[in-house]
Amino acid sequence: MSPDELVYLGILAASIPVGFLFRYLSPPVKQGAALLLGLSITLATCRIHTLHSLLTVLGTWAIIKFSWRSAPSLSLGWTFLYLLFFRLATLFGLPSPTPFANAIQLLLTLKMVSLANEVQTFHLRKKEDVSSFSKSSVIGGLSQEPSLYDVISYSYCYIGIMTGPFFRYQTYADWLQQPSPTSLPGRDPCLNRLKLVPLYGVLFLAVNAYFPLGYVRTEEFLEHHYFFRLFYMTAVFFVFRMRFYAAWCGAEASCISAGLGCYPEGALSKPGGGPTVEYSPDPDTPVVYDFKTIQNIDCYNTDFCVKVRHGMRYWNMTVQWWLHHYIYPNAPFKGYTLRAAWTMFISAYWHGIHAGYYLSFLTIPVCIAAESALEGHGYHSSQQSLRLRNRQSTVADQSSPQFNWNPSPTEEGEERSSDTPRNLRELPMPMGLKKAIRQVQQMKVPVVSGWQSWKMNKAKALRRFGEDAGGALAYVTLWRRALHKIGGHFGGGVQSYFLFLRFLVVLNFLSFLLIAAFVLIPNIVFQSRGSSGNVEVNNSDVPSECTVYDPNPQGLVDFYSYFIDLLTGTGFMEYSYLFYGYYNNTVEVRDDFSYNIPIAYILTAAFYFIFCLICIIIRMGGVIRVTVKTGGRTVGGYSMLVFTSWDYGLQGERGTRLKQNNIRYQLQVDLEEEQLKLQAASLTLAQTIGLYSLRVLLNIIVLGLIGGAFYCIFLATEFSQRESGTDFLSLAVQYLPSIVITASNFLVPFLCDQIALLERHSPSTTVILALLRAVFLRMVSLGVLIFTLWSRITCEGTTDSPDCKLCSYNYKQYPCWETSVGQEMYKLAMFDFITVIVVMILVEFPRRMVVDHCSCKLAKFVGRQEFVVPQNVLGLVYGQTVVWTGALFCPLLPLINTIKFIIIFYCKKITLFYNCRPADRTFRSTSSNFFFLLVLLFGWILASATLIYSVAQIHPSMSCGPFRTFTMMWSVIPNSFSSLSASTQDFLRYIGSQAFSIPLFILSCVVLCYVAALAAVYGKTVSLLRAQLKLEGRDKQFLVKQIQELSSASRRREMVDDHSAYMDIDMDTYRTGPEWE
């Protein structure tokens, strides 16, 4: 510690015991002694520099005498200008002031400005009293204008002369006039304040010894790492804080010992300002005193508060009060942040002229502004509250000595409201009422602890962030506006198709990212590095014929065959990243990095399938949750239809009219259906038998049709696989399976629909039946195609047939069979896409043209086409299933599908708006959503069955692809499994063993039972509640009847009065007869 610091400490330590002596002195003696002591300290430490302070005091006194009206601003200007002169004294050839002189000067500046303000208030109040005779609201104002002696003795009062705390002249005067100073508390609060000082002192000395401030200025310090330097700052700042804690606690103790700033607790004193309310001590109860007025620091909160704003509030509290009352309201700016910045600027100037002060002080307003922004409306509310405070301060400048940067009433009101908006929003009331309720709620300010308020604020900020993020996300969401528009014009059913399409696009894109990250990019990287060749099959027992695969096209390629290649995936497309055959079986092993492409390939495929499954399940869960919420027992369809079917988002006359037609049609059909049911119930036995036999017959016909379609697909696939060529005919042959599949999918459902009309099912059953048949046809026809391919590749499973004997697959026709399957799927996907486009251009547009511009009967009868949601969804599901089936063999298929679906989205949208009218019958969008996903899941199962079969059953091609050295694709997993560490192997074996799976199974059974029981209970509760509702209804009816009876007996009026409470509730509901008025 420096000698200066020791002197400082000595004065502080001595002033504490001396303070107790002052309690025994009479007011004039006290004033004199304090002045004398203060002056002698000043003279002893500052010597000649005492003149600075004396000049400041005299100048201020002169200003006050000259004009009390403008004294506040003049004294502010005077003291601050003098401060500048004082700081720059060396420039004028004067000796440099000591640190003690600086400290005294600083506090004097505060005291003088405050004094000028107090005198002004005193005069204003005097005038007011004279003119109005009303009792002023000013609390504890001065009783007379201070004389020069008073001013000097206030300025040089020994208490806090160098360390603070700042106290107003009023506080000083009250101290002098204390009636019985010895009876005021002194020792206990003093010790209480001092008890932590030794700790601060020890911490200060200890940390200071390890992290001396001087080290920062050395060259060596600059050579340290940035983070060390940052850390060092923390330590230095800790030392700084400890020093001030100790010093200020000591200074406060010296005030307490003298009894300065001692007010009853009821006065609600503020640090610096003093009492805020009038207090009249109750003679019966003992008065409890506190020393809040001179409290300068709240050590605990300074260190542990959460916000910058609060940190400001607990540090150097008296000076903050001064700033807040004399600088902040008079700032030449309007905005809160600018005012705060101004205040901080003045504060920095007050502290000194070093640039560091400005730098550090001016970051505070920025921090506070950021903090307010984080809290959402904090900024705004403080602005508002400051406006209020300003109004207050113009009325009675000194009378609102309440200090905080964001006054608590508003803030707490805001916190309170953090849980109200939900409630208020949910009230079905007009805005005026809600506003009134809100005001009432805000007036009830609850008492919350700091922690609670922190938690509330946190929750509020989080919620606001969530809302903001949601809002931002809504902008990013794909096709938000387009979907909105579709929903508006065609209703929820059609919208659900497009939502489904969007889901598939996102799913495919994510899948592509997965594949790209783990298969595509590693492959490209390894190939571009050229470091790794393929590990070739070099076992002697593998025949060389099997490894022949030369897909590169020979010679010149003309544009025509280029086009054919693009459509069929042959030629230049074949040996590319598009297909399985191009990927190599590199195993990259470096010192700390190894990448096994075969494993990556198969695991990516597996994860791709699992990922898709999870996505579907999650989406299904969301849909089914809604369905379950609405309960197992459906409330009848009519009320549902009438009450909920109107789509308020519809715009435009056409949409409205169509929706009305739609609803009318549904109502009529439902009513008709009911009639039909009644008729069916009244059928004779012979008629029933006739109907059922008819249905059986028709079903057989349908099955025959579907079977025929399958056979055609089988034949077409066989044929197209056998033939090969490059001319246009061969393109048709190549596409034959796709053509046959598509054609059968157009034709057979159409025939089925016609047949279904004959079956005389109810209309809703008809639709579902038709759909199920279509799904079955679509999915299984794909299955037939794959089955045909497999049987050709594996020579119908007979490995000893001449084609397959050598390599255990048909190597002559399929040197790289995986690529061939991939090509097949690629063709299916392409053809599906082409069909959509062609149908749109060649069928849908012309149809609309004809219908719109031709007035003949036929055209009118055909009409614009409907947008049939289920069929369209089936198309999507089919496309997706193709992609899943082919994904293993054609890793880029998800990407192709993403692009394809995006184009389809726009095409369908265009055709929807230009060519379509809404369907007469729409599915309920929720139930249909679930159905779509179910079908999609069906497709997934089909595709994964294919995947598992090809991974685990067929010998991979020996001439190409990542698995050319393996006998099964799957065998790569066991191979690499053996290379894992023993403990990992054991762990995985355990997971796979019965010891693990059986308990898991049992556990899941138990959970399932629990959930099922829960669901059952809920169902029961619902029915109980229904019964209760019914009972209550009867009760009401009974009561109403009774009231009716009673009222008919002439005592009508009295009854109304007696039952007014009851009638208030149900007056509207139960107007039961004409005798009720």
Added chain:
Amino acid sequence: MGTTASQLPKDLLSEYQELTFLTKQEILLAHKRFTELLAKEDRSSTSQRVPMEKVLTMPELKSNPFRKRICHVFSTSEAKDGSLTFEDFLDLLSAFSDSATLEIKSHYAFRIFDFDDDGTLDCGDLEKLVNCLTGETDDTRLTPEEMRQLISNILEESDIDKDGTVNLSEFQHVISRSPDFVSSFKIVL
């Protein structure tokens, strides 16, 4: 017109945000659309009423068969003329917004369907409601026989306490089982 959006004071805006289900952008858009309906000289005041005829020219409401009922339900006008203040308009949009709860939506739906404002849906209300749904002209209406059958069916299903009318709780019971209601009871500017 773009400048009108900023005329809403900040504190009012945040209050509206708290009291409605609307986001800031939606409130600002609503304000813009609302001031477009007002005559130029009235634009400064927030408590200005827009007559129902003017409100119904908005494309969002223009073709809605329930448009008049909607205005009447949300209007706080003393004269019961269906005129809306800006705050009424916000109430309307809030109830029809995406994030409004089922409860508040069903409450307002009930009041919209309650054509005679007596607190229950009786046969007369239901008939008017069905006519709104199917179209009011003679050739789009249901035949009297169909109407009778339909209303008796509705009452059979929903009138749990069998008092011949559907009250609010019964109505909400039906609505709560319709998953599509929240998404269809929606008007977005």
